[in-house]
Amino acid sequence: MKTVIRKELLDCFQSIQFIVLLIISIILFSANGLIFSAKYSRQQNWYDQKTADTWDDPSTVSLPLYKQPSLLLFLAEGGDKFSPPGYQLHQKGFLSPVPASSQNFKLPDLPELDWAFIIKIIFSLYAILLGYRAVSGEKELGTLRLALSNPISRAGLLGAKYVAIVLALIIPLATGMLISLAISGFKVPHVLNTELVLRIILTFISAFIYLSVFAFLSLALSSLIHQSSLVLLVLLALWVLFVVMVPNTSGILAERFSETPGEYQTAKMVSSQAIRKLMGEKLRPIIDKARKGEFETEAELYRQTDAAFDQLQEELTKLYTVYDNAISRRQMLARNISRLSPTTLLQYASENIAGTGLASEQRFLDDIMAYSSVYDNYVLKKVGKLVGVTNWSFAASSEFKGKRIILRSPRPEEYQGDKSDFPRFSPSRPSVKQSLHYALLDISGLVLWNLVLAMAAFAAFSRSDVR
Amino acid sequence: MLRTIIKREIQEYLKSLKFLIGLLITVVLVTVSTFISLNEYRQRHADYLAACEETKNDITYVRVYRSPELLSVLVQGKDRRLGNQVEITSGSLPYGTHGYMGWYRSRHNRIMAGFEAVDFAFVVRVVLSLLVIFLAYNAVSEEKSNGTLKLALANNLPRDRLLLGKFIGGGIIVLVSLLIATLLALLILISDPVIALGRGEWIRLGGMFAVSALYLGSFYTLSLFVSVLVNRPATSLIVLLQVWVVLLIIYPNLGLVLARKLQKLPGQEEITRQKEAAWAPYEKESKEISNAFSNAFKNGGRPSTELSLRNDEIRSRRAELQYQVDLECGNLFTGQAQLARRISIFSPAVLYDEMMNRLARTGMDQVERFLEAVPRHWRKHVERGKLLWKDREAFRKSKLPEFDYGRETLAESFKGIIYDAMILFLFGIIFFGLAYNGFLRKDVR
Numbered sequence: 001m002k003t004v005i006r007k008e009l010l011d012c013f014q015s016i017q018f019i020v021l022l023i024i025s026i027i028l029f030s031a032n033g034l035i036f037s038a039k040y041s042r043q044q045n046w047y048d049q050k051t052a053d054t055w056d057d058p059s060t061v062s063l064p065l066y067k068q069p070s071l072l073l074f075l076a077e078g079g080d081k082f083s084p085p086g087y088q089l090h091q092k093g094f095l096s097p098v099p100a101s102s103q104n105f106k107l108p109d110l111p112e113l114d115w116a117f118i119i120k121i122i123f124s125l126y127a128i129l130l131g132y133r134a135v136s137g138e139k140e141l142g143t144l145r146l147a148l149s150n151p152i153s154r155a156g157l158l159g160a161k162y163v164a165i166v167l168a169l170i171i172p173l174a175t176g177m178l179i180s181l182a183i184s185g186f187k188v189p190h191v192l193n194t195e196l197v198l199r200i201i202l203t204f205i206s207a208f209i210y211l212s213v214f215a216f217l218s219l220a221l222s223s224l225i226h227q228s229s230l231v232l233l234v235l236l237a238l239w240v241l242f243v244v245m246v247p248n249t250s251g252i253l254a255e256r257f258s259e260t261p262g263e264y265q266t267a268k269m270v271s272s273q274a275i276r277k278l279m280g281e282k283l284r285p286i287i288d289k290a291r292k293g294e295f296e297t298e299a300e301l302y303r304q305t306d307a308a309f310d311q312l313q314e315e316l317t318k319l320y321t322v323y324d325n326a327i328s329r330r331q332m333l334a335r336n337i338s339r340l341s342p343t344t345l346l347q348y349a350s351e352n353i354a355g356t357g358l359a360s361e362q363r364f365l366d367d368i369m370a371y372s373s374v375y376d377n378y379v380l381k382k383v384g385k386l387v388g389v390t391n392w393s394f395a396a397s398s399e400f401k402g403k404r405i406i407l408r409s410p411r412p413e414e415y416q417g418d419k420s421d422f423p424r425f426s427p428s429r430p431s432v433k434q435s436l437h438y439a440l441l442d443i444s445g446l447v448l449w450n451l452v453l454a455m456a457a458f459a460a461f462s463r464s465d466v467r
Numbered sequence: 468m469l470r471t472i473i474k475r476e477i478q479e480y481l482k483s484l485k486f487l488i489g490l491l492i493t494v495v496l497v498t499v500s501t502f503i504s505l506n507e508y509r510q511r512h513a514d515y516l517a518a519c520e521e522t523k524n525d526i527t528y529v530r531v532y533r534s535p536e537l538l539s540v541l542v543q544g545k546d547r548r549l550g551n552q553v554e555i556t557s558g559s560l561p562y563g564t565h566g567y568m569g570w571y572r573s574r575h576n577r578i579m580a581g582f583e584a585v586d587f588a589f590v591v592r593v594v595l596s597l598l599v600i601f602l603a604y605n606a607v608s609e610e611k612s613n614g615t616l617k618l619a620l621a622n623n624l625p626r627d628r629l630l631l632g633k634f635i636g637g638g639i640i641v642l643v644s645l646l647i648a649t650l651l652a653l654l655i656l657i658s659d660p661v662i663a664l665g666r667g668e669w670i671r672l673g674g675m676f677a678v679s680a681l682y683l684g685s686f687y688t689l690s691l692f693v694s695v696l697v698n699r700p701a702t703s704l705i706v707l708l709q710v711w712v713v714l715l716i717i718y719p720n721l722g723l724v725l726a727r728k729l730q731k732l733p734g735q736e737e738i739t740r741q742k743e744a745a746w747a748p749y750e751k752e753s754k755e756i757s758n759a760f761s762n763a764f765k766n767g768g769r770p771s772t773e774l775s776l777r778n779d780e781i782r783s784r785r786a787e788l789q790y791q792v793d794l795e796c797g798n799l800f801t802g803q804a805q806l807a808r809r810i811s812i813f814s815p816a817v818l819y820d821e822m823m824n825r826l827a828r829t830g831m832d833q834v835e836r837f838l839e840a841v842p843r844h845w846r847k848h849v850e851r852g853k854l855l856w857k858d859r860e861a862f863r864k865s866k867l868p869e870f871d872y873g874r875e876t877l878a879e880s881f882k883g884i885i886y887d888a889m890i891l892f893l894f895g896i897i898f899f900g901l902a903y904n905g906f907l908r909k910d911v912r
Contacts, residue, residue, distance in 0.1 A: 262510065
């Protein structure tokens with residue numbers, strides 16, 4: 001068995017695919033290390049400066065809260081560049097996104113060069129290129145029947161081929177990863193710590209399980225089809241399906257099948273016309289009462305309009321929440337559809353391990369909402385009242401006892417006293433165990449793919465006519 | 468003789484299982500992707516029409532919209548990814564588009580993160596280029612390894628004619644595959660009752676077909692060249708596939724990385740600083756006018772016409788100054804994007820994408836046109852706004868002219884792709900020349 005594995009390994013290592021993969025891996029992982037270490041340093045500096053600004057003089061009017069940049073962005077960026085770097089927390093829990101730093105929207109839309117991208121696209125393709133001739137190639141050359149005339153079981157031979165393919169993938173992968181880590185460690189020394197090493201190991205294991213899917217797939221088809229070039233063609237078709245079609249079309253499919261309203265439908269509810277109408281409904285009865293002289297004092301009129309403005313802001317907050325929830329639900333649906341593909345399972349597992357992507361964004365929002373009540377309590381204690389605000393402020397004119405007055409939506413007040421007891425916001429960071437727990441579903445999916453394809457490969461090879 | 472070789476080549480390809488499987492995959496992918504994109508386009512178009520209708524009567528917040536392009540069904544480009552709305556007021560002139568929910572609030576970009584476009588252009592760029600490699604990788608190497616090449620050349624058949632025959636035979640098969648894919652996509656497109664293709668669109672579609680043929684031609688001649696160079700078909704296939712990976716995935720990505728590294732862009736802080744510096748000379752004057760304007764409302768009063776006009780003027784001046792800073796930053800964006808393109812110019816996939824986007828009007832050029840038209844419209848809006856203080860009735864009666872951003876004409880689109888098409892054609896010529904030269908010097912024993 002050892003001899004067979006050695007022979008298969010030598011075959012793989014001498015192949016042009018292995019050498020090219022090693023070179024590509026070194027280039028791509030080096031680029032990854034350089035890009036993300038520079039990006040992380042930039043983001044961390046920005047975050048430190050902004051956070052210091054927030055807590056130097058925390059505001060009771062609104063508080064900007066920033067998301068700490070992830071050390072592990074280089075593992076899986078997870079679309080974080082499209083997320084706001086933080087949120088402005090207003091009283092009564094309204095959140096407005098902090099503008100992200102300027103992105104060059106004119107560049108071609110190519111995915112980020114993170115580890116997940118390199119593994120899911122390049123390495124999976126090379127798993128196919130290394131494995132497609134494993135059985136059919138030997139059949140074409142006539143060496144398969146010679147190999148099986150030796151005292152070795154078919155399962156043993158296929159196992160040896162599998163080990164050789166996986167090792168030929170793992171060696172360039174490990175080399176690339178180490179180079180990327182060395183560059184990141186050199187540029188940002190504090191990146192390297194025990195937690196990071198554990199997360200890297202988890203990523204490596206996920207990558208191994210993912211690449212194993214393509215190794216088994218190649219072996220299964222190589223055993224089923226006799227002509228190597230045809231095996232490769234079918235494998236490439238499946239690669240396009242798994243790596244490109246399923247992950248990419250699920251976004252549009254989710255939009256099509258989601259029952260939640262689209263962006264335009266939601267935007268209509270918070271359009272300036274809709275809001276003016278809403279404001280009219282709330283204020284008109286009060287203004288009419290004022291005109292008829294039903295208010296005794298000006299203070300009474302202001303009290304009622306303030307209450308109406310407050311209700312208006314609350315309704316607007318609800319509408320914005322409807323939009324955010326609709327987007328989240330649609331994103332979840334798209335992600336669940338795309339989970340049919342092993343490539344997406346690896347992507348989501350990597351995001352969970354790295355603590356990036358949608359799940360981390362949602363966790364950050366949950367943390368802010370939990371902090372929001374602490375913040376409101378503090379403001380209430382210090383200022384004595386809470387004023388809900390959104391992106392909108394309102395004004396209307398009214399008559400009071402023959403005099404024209406302007407009614408403005410109230411603004412929150414800044415507390416001028418001592419703020420040394422201002423409650424701090426500390427976003428949660430999932431431990432390695434928690435991250436593994438979140439990633440477990442996707443890793444289990446990958447294991448399932450492995451089991452099915454391994455059985456298919458062994459069944460196909462054991463029934464294969466090797467003459 | 469040439470005709471016999473072409474006929475034989477075509478028959479060989481048509482009988483091969485790889486051609487049938489490749490064609491089947493192409494047909495399935497084109498059908499699925501066109502149906503999905505068409506459905507999505509209909510929704511975007513309906514939203515666009517509804518939004519235009521709704522904004523007509525809003526006099527305070529003027530919203531302008533970029534119409535979704537019909538041919539984005541086949542080539543999505545930037546059409547879906549970038550939002551199609553810009554909201555302007557007399558005091559705000561943003562640079563860039565956003566979704567219907569407005570600046571910062573809209574998450575249209577976030578929802579699409581990780582989901583790339585799968586359209587006709589993708590099928591040609593990825594799947595058909597692979598099929599072409601599969602068709603041509605063994606055109607010469609297989610005959611050499613089987614020993615039929617020396618038999619064929621033992622007849623009264625010049626080498627150049629044999630290669631030409633193989634080239635034309637395979638080329639016809641490649642064109643037929645492309646034609647089937649294109650006709651299928653067109654059939655789905657025109658069978659939809661909402662879609663009406665005009666003369667311009669048909670010509671653009673013809674251009675897209677020609678560009679796709681050039682792109683596939685460059686891969687076809689490259690495969691022919693490698694097949695001439697390498698004696699073992701398995702080796703030529705592996706070599707070609709690795710070249711394909713480099714040209715389609717690695718090289719364009721590294722080009723982008725390099726462009727980002729070479730041309731740095733200002734951060735948000737820097738842009739804010741520049742805006743503040745541009746505004747600093749007017750700040751004092753602005754505060755005075757703004758305070759006077761607000762104070763005039765106190766105690767039920769109204770500001771004078773002159774004060775109101777000055778207040779509007781200073782607000783719009785601020786918007787214009789900020790826009791200038793954004794515009795300069797936008798020019799740097801353009802510079803970086805052009806650098807990335809220049810670095811990746813040897814990738815047929817990059818050239819192909821550029822040309823298809825230009826022909827379908829879904830590339831940055833179209834978005835740039837839209838962005839350039841926004842300040843012109845904004846100035847009209849500001850001018851009209853002055854009427855509000857001078858003559859309220861005239862303001863009510865006046866209407867803002869329709870927003871028009873002058874979509875790219877056919878001539879402009881074709882002029883825009885001519886150099887890229889020439890480069891792609893040159894690739895084909897060079898590879899064919901190399902294959903021809905290599906074949907004449909090849910040891911066929």
